[in-house]
Amino acid sequence: MGNIGICGAGLIGASWAIGFANAGHKSLVYDNNKDSFKKFELVCDQLLKDLTIINPDLDVNKIKSNITLDCSIEDICKDTILIQESIVEDLEIKKKMFEALDKLAPENTILASSSSYLLISKISENVVHKQRCINAHPALPPHVVPFVEICGSTETSTEIIKSAMSLYKNANYAAILVNKETEGFVLNRLQGALLNEAVRLHEGGYASMDDIDIALKHALGIRWAFMGPFEIMDLNAPEGIKDSFSRYRVGIQNLAKQQNTVPEYSDEYLNQLENEQRKRLSHSARPERIEKRNKMIALIRKLKLELGEDIQNG
Ligand SMILES: NC(=O)c1ccc[n+]([C@@H]2O[C@H](COP(=O)([O-])OP(=O)(O)OC[C@H]3O[C@@H](n4cnc5c(N)ncnc54)[C@H](O)[C@@H]3O)[C@@H](O)[C@H]2O)c1
Numbered sequence: 001m002g003n004i005g006i007c008g009a010g011l012i013g014a015s016w017a018i019g020f021a022n023a024g025h026k027s028l029v030y031d032n033n034k035d036s037f038k039k040f041e042l043v044c045d046q047l048l049k050d051l052t053i054i055n056p057d058l059d060v061n062k063i064k065s066n067i068t069l070d071c072s073i074e075d076i077c078k079d080t081i082l083i084q085e086s087i088v089e090d091l092e093i094k095k096k097m098f099e100a101l102d103k104l105a106p107e108n109t110i111l112a113s114s115s116s117y118l119l120i121s122k123i124s125e126n127v128v129h130k131q132r133c134i135n136a137h138p139a140l141p142p143h144v145v146p147f148v149e150i151c152g153s154t155e156t157s158t159e160i161i162k163s164a165m166s167l168y169k170n171a172n173y174a175a176i177l178v179n180k181e182t183e184g185f186v187l188n189r190l191q192g193a194l195l196n197e198a199v200r201l202h203e204g205g206y207a208s209m210d211d212i213d214i215a216l217k218h219a220l221g222i223r224w225a226f227m228g229p230f231e232i233m234d235l236n237a238p239e240g241i242k243d244s245f246s247r248y249r250v251g252i253q254n255l256a257k258q259q260n261t262v263p264e265y266s267d268e269y270l271n272q273l274e275n276e277q278r279k280r281l282s283h284s285a286r287p288e289r290i291e292k293r294n295k296m297i298a299l300i301r302k303l304k305l306e307l308g309e310d311i312q313n314g
Contacts, residue, residue: 001025005076005105007097008087009036009069012114014043015142016084021066022051022058023171028071028080037069046291047143053298054144054305077104082167084136086114094123102127110164112136116188119181121153130155134164135178137185144297146311149185151178174311199263202273209276225300226309 004020006013009031017027031037044064052058068075076083083101087093094113101111102124111133113123124133134156139147148168152161161177168175178185184192198212207215223232230241237243245252263269281289304310 002081003028003079005071005080005083005109006030007073007076007083007085007101008114009040010086011043012138012142013084013086014040015047015138016086016114017067018044018047018051018063018143019146019173020084020171021063025066025171027067028076029067029069030071030073030076034070040069046294047141050141050144050294050298053295054302073100074104077101077106077109080105080109082110082112082164084112084114089115089118091118091122094118095126098123098133099126102129102133108132110134110160110167112164114138117183119153119183120151120156121181124153124155131157132160134160135185136164136168137187138173139187141294141297144294144301146173147176147187148173149176149178149187151181151185153181172311196263197259199265200259200261203263203269209273210280226304226307 001024003026004016006017006020006027006029009017009029013029013031017029021027029037029040031040044067048058048060048063052060083105085094085097085101087097094115098111098113105111107129109132111124111127113120113133113135114137115123115135116137120133120135123135124130127133130153133153135149135151137149137151139145150161150164150168165175165177176186182189201207201212202209227235233244234241237247301310
């Protein structure tokens with residue numbers, strides 16, 4: 001199995017290192033700040049603990065032995081089939097990094113950026129071999145949500161996209177293809193639409209934070225764990241998806257007309273959000289809640305596996 005270069009040892013880099021190591025690859029990790037590796041080991045232990053909820057037989061020592069920390073940039077470029085860049089979200093820094101990786105890595109090594117919002121056409125602007133550059137954007141928290149969206153620029157070769165898709169799928173990631181560049185790809189566009197609407201409802205005084213969260217976590221979110229919007233619509237009316245959209249077309253379109261304003265996200269409103277949220281959850285209770293979030297996701301993944309609804313089944 002080919003080696004994977006991990007560039008950046010923060011939360012996302014650690015998750016990728018574990019994900020690839022768990023699939024049997026050797027993960028070689030580089031970071032320009034030595035202190036990152038101290039945190040990396042703590043983060044790794046926590047992430048592996050969550051993963052054992054999904055798979056109690058997980059060979060934690062094997063995974064750890066597949067990860068080599070404190071590599072040089074040259075090390076992660078030598079004999080690696082993929083370099084997963086996961087450094088700070090800054091266009092100029094990422095551009096410089098891609099130029100360096102392009103000079104050091106063999107021509108057939110895939111260069112992938114984890115960036116959430118920066119498009120690969122921009123990141124690879126000064127790269128010579130643009131055909132091997134892609135966005136490969138994960139979801140949070142990536143160790144228990146093994147998802148990646150792959151998007152190339154107009155310069156990326158179809159062969160690279162194909163090999164990247166099969167590489168991530170073989171490493172047990174639910175990989176989706178974004179056919180052309182669009183800011184936010186699929187994940188953050190869907191998430192952004194929902195966030196903006198939650199804010200419109202809350203700011204407009206239609207419902208409280210508590211109640212908006214309840215509508216998601218005790219209603220929509222339960223089916224979203226195993227069905228997307230198109231499948232949901234297909235099962236929503238006796239004749240299927242066309243029947244469903246025909247019945248509700250006018251209602252859905254009317255909503256769209258009202259949902260096209262851009263919330264201001266003023267400092268005043270953000271302070272209000274912070275104050276209301278802190279009444280529901282104190283700042284000091286957040287780490288515990290993050291731990292619970294990861295554990296709950298792991299348990300849901302385990303249940304989905306048991307019910308035949310995991311990644312490899314689409
Ligand atoms: N955190 C998320 O929710 C999330 C989700 C999906 C994608 N992403 C993307 O993943 C990337 C990394 O995010 P993160 O949350 O892991 O950040 P992070 O701050 O936890 O980690 C970034 C790491 O990169 C290192 N670094 C910074 N500049 C470097 C350089 N020039 N050379 C080498 N190492 C360098 C830092 O020392 C740090 O260890 C970002 O592009 C972000 O948009 C983040």
